[in-house]
Each structure stands twice: as C-alpha cells, then as structure tokens.
Amino acid sequence: MLFSKTCEYGIRAAIYIASQSGTGEKTGIREICENIEAPQHFTAKILQTLTKNHLVSSQKGVNGGFYMTKEQLQNPLIHLVKALEGSGNLTGCGLGLKICSEKEPCPLHHKYAAIRNNIINMLTGITIKEMSQSLKKGTTVLKSD
Amino acid sequence: MLFSKTCEYGIRAAIYIASQSGTGEKTGIREICENIEAPQHFTAKILQTLTKNHLVSSQKGVNGGFYMTKEQLQNPLIHLVKALEGSGNLTGCGLGLKICSEKEPCPLHHKYAAIRNNIINMLTGITIKEMSQSLKKGTTVLKSD
DNA sequence: CCAATAAAAGACATTCTTATCCTTTATTTG
DNA sequence: CAAATAAAGGATAAGAATGTCTTTTATTGG
Numbered sequence: 001m002l003f004s005k006t007c008e009y010g011i012r013a014a015i016y017i018a019s020q021s022g023t024g025e026k027t028g029i030r031e032i033c034e035n036i037e038a039p040q041h042f043t044a045k046i047l048q049t050l051t052k053n054h055l056v057s058s059q060k061g062v063n064g065g066f067y068m069t070k071e072q073l074q075n076p077l078i079h080l081v082k083a084l085e086g087s088g089n090l091t092g093c094g095l096g097l098k099i100c101s102e103k104e105p106c107p108l109h110h111k112y113a114a115i116r117n118n119i120i121n122m123l124t125g126i127t128i129k130e131m132s133q134s135l136k137k138g139t140t141v142l143k144s145d
Numbered sequence: 146m147l148f149s150k151t152c153e154y155g156i157r158a159a160i161y162i163a164s165q166s167g168t169g170e171k172t173g174i175r176e177i178c179e180n181i182e183a184p185q186h187f188t189a190k191i192l193q194t195l196t197k198n199h200l201v202s203s204q205k206g207v208n209g210g211f212y213m214t215k216e217q218l219q220n221p222l223i224h225l226v227k228a229l230e231g232s233g234n235l236t237g238c239g240l241g242l243k244i245c246s247e248k249e250p251c252p253l254h255h256k257y258a259a260i261r262n263n264i265i266n267m268l269t270g271i272t273i274k275e276m277s278q279s280l281k282k283g284t285t286v287l288k289s290d
Numbered sequence: 291c292c293a294a295t296a297a298a299a300g301a302c303a304t305t306c307t308t309a310t311c312c313t314t315t316a317t318t319t320g
Numbered sequence: 321c322a323a324a325t326a327a328a329g330g331a332t333a334a335g336a337a338t339g340t341c342t343t344t345t346a347t348t349g350g
C-alpha cells in the first residue's frame with residue numbers, strides 16, 4: 001500500500017544484495033531475482049537507478065554483479081524509497097491538494113501529518129543492514145516458499 | 146501517498162456533499178467538482194461507486210443531486226477507502242510478498258504492521274461528519290484558492 | 291588480444307489508472 | 321403528459337506503471 005512495485009522490488013533486491021555482501025561477494029541479477037521472486041529485466045532497471053544513486057554498487061563483466069559497501073549497508077530504508085519513489089511522495093497533501101499547510105489545512109491534515117511522521121520515522125529508523133541480518137539469520141524471508 | 150486519485154477525489158467529494166447536507170439539500174456534480182477542483186466526469190464515476198455502496202445518496206432529475214443521510218454522515222473515513230481502494234489494500238505485505246505473517250515475516254513486517262495499525266486507527270477514528278464540520282467552520286479547505 | 295560474462299541502455303508491449311464524451315434512465319415541475 | 325434536469329451507464333482515449341526483449345558497453349580471465 002505504501003510502496004509501488006518498483007519500490008517493493010528495489011527494497012527486496014537491496015536487502016538480498018546486502019545479505020550476500022559480507023566479504024565482498026557480488027551477486028548477479030538472475031540470482032537476485034530468483035531469491036526475491038521478482039521479474040528480472042524490470043528489477044535490473046530498478047537496480048540501475050539504485051546504482052546511479054550510489055545506494056548499490058555494481059561491476060560489469062566476468063565475476064561482476066551487484067554488491068554493497070560497508071557505508072551503503074548503513075543506509076536507512078528511506079534513502080531507497082526517496083531514490084525510487086521521489087521525495088515528493090513523503091511531503092504532499094493526503095487529499096491531493098496543491099496547497100495544504102498548517103495555516104490552510106485540508107480536513108485530514110493533522111491526522112495525516114501524524115501518520116506521515118510515523119512513516120518517515122520508520123523509514124529513517126531501519127537500515128538495509130539490519131533487514132539483511134534478519135534475513136541471514138533466517139528469522140525473516142523475501143519470498144513465499 | 147496513501148491514496149489514489151480515485152480515493153482523493155472521492156473523499157473530497159464526500160466531505161463537500163456532507164458539508165451541504167445540513168437540512169436535506171442536494172448538490173449537483175458540477176457544483177461539487179467546482180468546489181473540490183476535481184475532473185467532473187471522473188468524479189461522477191467515483192460517486193456512482195459510493196452511492197452503490199450506500200455511502201452517499203443520490204436522486205436523479207430536476208432538483209436532484211447528491212446528499213448524505215444522518216447515518217451516512219456518521220461513516221468513518223475507512224468505509225470510503227475500502228469502497229474505493231478495496232480492502233486488500235489494508236492487509237497485504239509491505240514488501241509485496243504473497244505470504245508474510247508473524248510466523249514468516251518479511252524484514253519489514255513488524256515495523257510495517259505498526260504503521261498500518263496507525264493508519265487503520267486514523268481512518269476508523271474520523272467520520273465524514275467531523276471533516277465536513279471543519280470545512281463548514283472554515284478552519285479547513287478542499288481546494289487551493 | 292580474444293572470448294565470455296554481466297551490467298547498462300534502449301525499444302517496445304501490456305496493463306492499470308486516470309480522464310473524457312456521449313447516450314440512457316429516472317425524476318420533477320409546469 | 322411534455323420538457324427539462326441530473327444521475328447512471330457505456331465506450332473510448334490518454335498517460336503512467338509494470339514488464340519483456342534486444343543490443344551495447346565494460347570488465348575479466350585465459
């Protein structure tokens with residue numbers, strides 16, 4: 001509900017890449033998509049966006065693939081979301097008004113603002129690394145079987 | 146971010162209709178759309194859905210239009226959202242997994258579940274009437290000028 | 291250098307959302 | 321009843337999101 005397909009696949013791919021980035025290993029797009037059950041070519045495009053935004057690293061050629069540096073592992077989830085959804089997403093009016101502020105609020109403004117703060121806090125308060133660790137431990141999953 | 150255009154227009158239209166439903170007056174689609182700055186034909190379709198779901202009332206013909214009964218004014222916002230977005234929207238996994246539960250959670254499951262509860266509480270805790278009252282008082286607005 | 295490999299990039303197809311237009315049906319008023 | 325009115329309904333169009341396929345570019349290992 002919160003995320004587009006682009007964002008869902010992107011987050012899942014990033015978590016999987018992170019889970020494989022322990023000692024500098026790289027992971028190919030095919031392996032990623034098998035492990036997160038996502039369409040391969042579409043996900044490849046999404047990873048292009050993430051690498052352009054320096055949230056994921058990649059290397060072409062033999063033994064190439066995607067990986068994440070220590071610094072990239074520390075990125076909070078919100079960085080991925082902003083790169084993939086655009087940041088306007090987290091700032092607009094809940095009812096779609098062009099102008100909606102504390103001074104001239106829509107009828108949902110205050111309650112919506114509270115929710116949005118919750119969301120931003122959640123996205124800011126969790127790192128890729130944390131999510132990948134639960135995946136490595138086996139306490140969480142990224143696909144349905 | 147939370148709502149589709151369909152939902153945004155639907156909610157705004159419902160609030161406007163509610164604000165005009167004091168003593169049984171009806172409001173035409175043209176007037177509604179002028180006051181909420183929404184596309185007329187598209188909004189008309191949305192209102193068809195809402196009337197089918199008995200969330201708004203309508204009457205054809207001369208002096209007809211849309212209105213809401215006392216009971217309809219008491220509907221919480223979540224009824225509109227479920228009618229317009231479908232209720233699956235408020236139940237699925239944040240990362241799009243088909244299966245994601247307490248037993249087999251995705252890496253975002255717990256934090257996402259908390260947010261979703263917040264959202265459901267917000268949508269359940271506010272009625273159309275409450276929103277329309279703030280509009281009538283002039284403390285909130287539904288359009289940008 | 292050459293062959294193999296894997297990501298990047300571009301073109302295109304499909305589906306869903308958003309939006310418009312036109313016709314039909316129901317209702318009211320004179 | 322007739323004319324006017326307004327919502328309901330159907331057909332269609334434009335745009336965005338999602339998804340696929342093919343070619344190009346960069347890199348590595350032999």
